Structure formats: structure tokens, C-alpha cells
Amino acid sequence: MNRSSTTWRNLPEDRKQPGSEAQWLALVAEHPALVKRPVLLTADGVASVGFSEAGWTQRLGR
Numbered sequence: 001m002n003r004s005s006t007t008w009r010n011l012p013e014d015r016k017q018p019g020s021e022a023q024w025l026a027l028v029a030e031h032p033a034l035v036k037r038p039v040l041l042t043a044d045g046v047a048s049v050g051f052s053e054a055g056w057t058q059r060l061g062r
Helices: 007-012 021-032 053-060
Strands: 039-041 047-049
Touching: 007 047
Parallel strands: none
Antiparallel strands: 039 047
């Protein structure tokens, strides 16, 4: 969840605390900009979100 985004900051406070996974999914479906990008899914099935040069270098072995 990208809590530093403008979209997040503009949400009403009650929307920032979904009570269930279904509510989180509905929030992301309504506001896709809340998903941290980029998303990397490697062949081993591990997903990484957001960008960190050190983290991606480690994940990609470069």
C-alpha cells in the first residue's frame, strides 16, 4: 500500500483503516494508484513491490 501517495492522503480517515481483506481489496480496486509500483514477480514466485536499487540488485543478482 502506497501510504505516501496523494491518493492515500486524500482518502477520508475511515477509508484508511479497512477492517478486512475484502475491504482492502475493494479499496485497491477503487484506487489502483494505492498499489506500490513497480511490481516484480520473479520465477521463484516471490513478489517485490516498490523500488529500491539495493533490493532489486539483490533480487535480480546484478
